[in-house]
Amino acid sequence: MSFDNSQKIGILGGGQLGKMLIQTALDLDLDISVLDNDPDCPCKSIATNFVKGDISDFQTVYDFGKDLDVLTIEIENVNIESLKKLESEGKKVFPQPHIVENIKNKCTQKQFFKDHDIPTSEFILVSGLKEIADNKEFLPAVNKIGVGGYDGRGVQTIRTEADIEKGFDAPGILEKFVDFDKELAVIVARNSDGEIKTFPVVEMVFHPVANLVEYLFSPAAISNHIAEKANKIAIQTIEAYSLVGLLAVEMFVTKSGEILVNEVAPRPHNSGHHTQKANLVSQYDQHWRAILNLPLGDTKDISMAAMVNILGEENHEGIAQVEGLEKILGQDNVFPFFYGKKKTKPFRKMGHVSILADDFDKLKEKVNFVQENLKVVSKK
């Protein structure tokens, strides 16, 4: 384990996760190139080197990576074959391409859980609407598209036979509907030496319309027993993959206290944004430590926290304008983060706010205050 500060690093994807990765990478003065097709993406002006190009194109990814030393991702829809070729030529590619390949398809991801005794809900692989109809006795269920779902898209609840037409006529999974009590997430990191650390378990509350995390609390209001179980399952999952990097493990706690893994993401995650303020080592710091094989940082939290996503206001589309910032900065321990997206549209993730407080009631009060006072609208 030794650190070379002249190594060149590349990130595939230039969105907000990439931006926050770069912000913290600046502490270590890392040399970071970014590949993204959008010349106005959040990483554009802060990467050491920005390359405009399609992260899903074989040749583009290969040309981007061939002169770099370490490659990582901030989104899963990347060209896997190209990353595998770069890996075979000796580049460090973390998370490893075959793991991203497994995870980016919800069918193979779910099958992986089953094959490795990672607790998850019952499911059937389906090729489209006809196979959903063939399995109507399996309802109520959730139909997820195999590839291409993102930020709440590609997921449809099918309660009864009448809902089947709302499903996806594409390869995907039909998961047994879980009558869950809470949704939890654990961010776990692993470096090449095999060192593993988990962040405290968080509890997510979803937006009923947008199917996005609306806000979360950390640590989750659960028993120590459940927290330990969630923690163990996160470790079991990253070990099963032998993944180097971060894994966000989303889980359900059923009403009977069972924990089921819902989905995983092999990168920094919405459910870890609050670690920028609630922890001394954030998920972004930890990502770099993991993929550069540095000692992982202490993940103890310094406070209870909440995180609210700032979504584009409904009925507003166009150049983004922030309203109410001075009001929320007038509250102690309320910290806004904007992603630098020039344009807003309804439910687009424009930023988030991290909030620290000593108890749940104060956190909830501040979550409400932020939701009432901070808006991203379109410029008139």
Place this chain on the structure above:
Amino acid sequence: MSFDNSQKIGILGGGQLGKMLIQTALDLDLDISVLDNDPDCPCKSIATNFVKGDISDFQTVYDFGKDLDVLTIEIENVNIESLKKLESEGKKVFPQPHIVENIKNKCTQKQFFKDHDIPTSEFILVSGLKEIADNKEFLPAVNKIGVGGYDGRGVQTIRTEADIEKGFDAPGILEKFVDFDKELAVIVARNSDGEIKTFPVVEMVFHPVANLVEYLFSPAAISNHIAEKANKIAIQTIEAYSLVGLLAVEMFVTKSGEILVNEVAPRPHNSGHHTQKANLVSQYDQHWRAILNLPLGDTKDISMAAMVNILGEENHEGIAQVEGLEKILGQDNVFPFFYGKKKTKPFRKMGHVSILADDFDKLKEKVNFVQENLKVVSKK
């Protein structure tokens, strides 16, 4: 008080203070242009817009500022006349140019303290060596050059008549030598609405050769009475200037418990680096809040802290290489920050390390560990 996220901001100077200002400005998605003559300066690749040019040249500064809305500095040696012209044309220039003008000359700065009853050591304004010799009964004293001193240069102790030749043959001050017990610093912020907040008092330990802050502790090991006095003096000083922005107030505590202001700096300061980790709102965050007239953040510290400057190793000059990073990241609550300077030379400020711990002994132990294990050398 209302925030416009489309306003364009400029920083004069592209060094490490500018870099750390930009890192935190990214949270608010501020649009930041940087002017610096060095195309390899730390801000180069992270500014929204980098302009190569001389910050001390009238026309260059004017051309840089004329299409921006808010201007600030990260170093004092800027063209004041140009900033005054921009201010007169309606630009927001914070700190205000006439204050920077007063502070950048140690003669006028010291005279300001005297005129505003800010406690400071006795002094004589001198035009050069001859006037130092004329005032030999004033020795032992410290001779400071009026303009152009920086990072330990431009300061010379003159204990006896024999030392006079070591002084500066240029306009400056001769300050009565203070037999001090400790050196303290307080970072204080003020916004346009006149809201003022101070960070906890820190204690500085200087490098005996380089005359740079070698490390500091926060909070200072002083009585509440001394801390309150230091705090009051910092507030008195920023109010006397009516400064908008940050003011770093360096002070001596004499052996008799008197506090004397040594020097001030109208910007983020070496003595506030630890606030990136020891406080939820850092001096860099606070600078933006102050100059954008946003509510100032809570300055309470979350832990005791130390900060160690990482200086270029003696006998090493050339392309910088970091040694021992993996060792110091293996310690809990030890956080390195590198400034992105490509070349090292003896005593050049290459980065710093912030350290948190529960007591002074643990802090000191980790300070020693960092000093022994982390080196910036030149590449072989």
